Amino acid sequence: MCIxxxxxxxxxxxxxxxxxxxxxxxxxxxxPDSGIVQIDGYPSRAKKVKEMVGVxxxxxxxxLFEKTVYDDIAFGPSNFGFDRRDIxxxxxxxxxIVGLDKSLLEVSPFGISGGEQKLVSLAGxxxxxxRYMVLDEPLAGLDTKGKTRLPHIIQTLQNMGVGIIVxxxxxxxxxxxxxxxxxxxxxxxxxxxxxxxYLLDDSxxxxxxxxxxxxxxxxxxxVNPATFTVExxxxxxxxxxxxxxxxx
Amino acid sequence: MTPDYFLSFVPGDSFLHKLDPRTKLxxxxxxxxxxxxLHLTGLVLLFALFMVLYxxxxxxxxxxxxxxxxxxxxxxxxxxxxxxxxxxSFMDMYGFSATSAGLFEGLRIVGRFVxxxxxxxxxxxxxxxxxxxAGIERLLRPLPGKILGVTSFEIATMMSLSIHLVPxxxxxxREVYQAQLCRGLGRQKRISGLVSLAIPLLRGAFRMMxxxxxxxxxxxxxxxxxxxxxxxxxxxxxWMALMLVFVLLLGFWNLNITLLPSxxx
Numbered sequence: 001m002c003i004x005x006x007x008x009x010x011x012x013x014x015x016x017x018x019x020x021x022x023x024x025x026x027x028x029x030x031x032p033d034s035g036i037v038q039i040d041g042y043p044s045r046a047k048k049v050k051e052m053v054g055v056x057x058x059x060x061x062x063x064l065f066e067k068t069v070y071d072d073i074a075f076g077p078s079n080f081g082f083d084r085r086d087i088x089x090x091x092x093x094x095x096x097i098v099g100l101d102k103s104l105l106e107v108s109p110f111g112i113s114g115g116e117q118k119l120v121s122l123a124g125x126x127x128x129x130x131r132y133m134v135l136d137e138p139l140a141g142l143d144t145k146g147k148t149r150l151p152h153i154i155q156t157l158q159n160m161g162v163g164i165i166v167x168x169x170x171x172x173x174x175x176x177x178x179x180x181x182x183x184x185x186x187x188x189x190x191x192x193x194x195x196x197x198y199l200l201d202d203s204x205x206x207x208x209x210x211x212x213x214x215x216x217x218x219x220x221x222x223v224n225p226a227t228f229t230v231e232x233x234x235x236x237x238x239x240x241x242x243x244x245x246x247x248x
Numbered sequence: 249m250t251p252d253y254f255l256s257f258v259p260g261d262s263f264l265h266k267l268d269p270r271t272k273l274x275x276x277x278x279x280x281x282x283x284x285x286l287h288l289t290g291l292v293l294l295f296a297l298f299m300v301l302y303x304x305x306x307x308x309x310x311x312x313x314x315x316x317x318x319x320x321x322x323x324x325x326x327x328x329x330x331x332x333x334x335x336x337s338f339m340d341m342y343g344f345s346a347t348s349a350g351l352f353e354g355l356r357i358v359g360r361f362v363x364x365x366x367x368x369x370x371x372x373x374x375x376x377x378x379x380x381x382a383g384i385e386r387l388l389r390p391l392p393g394k395i396l397g398v399t400s401f402e403i404a405t406m407m408s409l410s411i412h413l414v415p416x417x418x419x420x421x422r423e424v425y426q427a428q429l430c431r432g433l434g435r436q437k438r439i440s441g442l443v444s445l446a447i448p449l450l451r452g453a454f455r456m457m458x459x460x461x462x463x464x465x466x467x468x469x470x471x472x473x474x475x476x477x478x479x480x481x482x483x484x485x486x487w488m489a490l491m492l493v494f495v496l497l498l499g500f501w502n503l504n505i506t507l508l509p510s511x512x513x
Contacts, residue, residue: 029426055430062420063427065447075444079432110451124431 001182001189005131006161008154010178012171018187019167020058023134026165027053039132051080054130058137061117064109069100069120072109076128087127094126097156099149114141122153132163139170151177172207175199175228199226209233257376258307263485264374265305269383271486275493276371282497283363288352290500291359297496298366307373314369315362322358329354377411382480402471409460417453424448 003009013019024030025037028044037044039052066072073094077087098119104112109120118141139147154164154177168174181198183191191204199210210228217225223236286294335349385404428444
């Protein structure tokens with residue numbers, strides 16, 4: 001398995017498949033029993049790796065502790081020895097990317113909502129300007145606004161050349177952001193390839209909308225069986241003519 | 249099999265495991281009282297008893313590791329006793345003289361602590377937390393709960409909750425630690441590193457307690473009598489064991505053997 005800078009990889013699999021273990025291996029929190037994990041040529045245990053790889057943990061709001069949101073976002077960069085000017089710039093950039101309200105910067109991170117806390121911890125990681133990021137269930141706890149915002153955040157980061165692994169159970173959202181999908185089961189990579197191939201593989205779990213479109217396609221309707229967003233499904237269905245449905 | 253934590257339970261089916269928790273609790277208490285009555289010879293005899301029970305219990309507790317948390321205190325106590333009790337001096341160091349009376353007194357006090365800890369660890373190693381809680385709850389039931397403001401049932405709940413949540417908190421702390429590690433913890437700012445662990449841990453713990461309390465109340469927990477999931481029953485062996493311990497207590501109470509140089513047994 002290999003991840004390039006600026007690549008977005010979606011990782012999914014049932015509970016206990018080893019997603020979180022893989023995450024911990026990637027950032028050097030665990031040592032592999034066999035094999036090697038390297039990040040830009042550094043072994044995963046190297047201190048530099050912590051700086052290069054940012055991790056958004058599943059229960060990321062648990063890591064907040066500072067007096068204000070600003071201080072919390074600045075915690076990472078100040079540990080890595082950035083100077084104060086840089087930190088301010090980094091924090092502002094990160095806050096802009098995640099789309100956090102500037103007025104929140106001076107309040108306590110414990111007084112804001114769960115979704116905002118998630119964004120604050122995400123901003124804290126972006127402020128470290130990592131070269132790679134691992135996001136473990138970034139959607140959990142986000143409200144609708146946050147959920148629609150997340151693909152944009154990931155897109156922005158990709159444009160900055162950050163390699164991103166997104167771990168999630170929300171297949172439809174994952175397919176939306178990640179052109180490459182890795183499916184884990186019982187600690188083994190069952191699938192690693194492009195989104196389109198994933199959608200055509202019948203042995204893997206699919207989002208409901210894809211399953212529906214596949215069934216329609218099998219019935220002879222002229223729809224794309226590899227559809228994974230509701231929007232595109234609606235467009236395709238609207239194009240259908242009464243005759244098509246009758247034929248099927 | 250060695251347990252992970254200090255004073256933790258080791259599953260098994262020895263006769264000590266099968267005894268009623270109340271028997272073991274009362275026996276441990278009686279033995280603790282006895283430990284404070286005894287002098288050096290008696291402590292050695294009691295240690296022999298402990299070793300017999302230890303081998304019968306078939307749990308392998310790390311006997312020395314149990315002592316590690318209090319080892320510095322034991323060493324300090326011993327040194328103070330050795331040098332500060334007046335008597336026949338057998339060694340002089342920097343103006344202080346070590347006395348034989350001090351040596352025996354020091355050994356006696358250290359021996360007491362060691363025995364207390366070892367018997368306690370034997371109790372916890374052979375009694376599962378659930379049984380222990382049930383036993384304590386049953387023993388405390390005659391207490392006038394209304395007057396004290398807390399009933400034995402509430403004490404039991406508090407105990408079992410705190411016992412069960414220790415590993416949970418442990419895991420929680422590890423999670424927070426890993427998250428902060430990825431944010432560069434341990435590079436600079438030592439004190440703030442500690443803060444960055446303590447605050448999320450405390451906050452998480454209070455939050456978890458709040459959730460648990462709400463969950464329990466919404467399932468009608470009221471802090472009074474609840475059906476126990478297993479029944480405690482004193483059988484013949486329990487009474488026999490208690491009798492034995494009681495006989496031991498009475499027998500040793502005022503016994504005066506001086507095999508080892510000390511005033512009393």
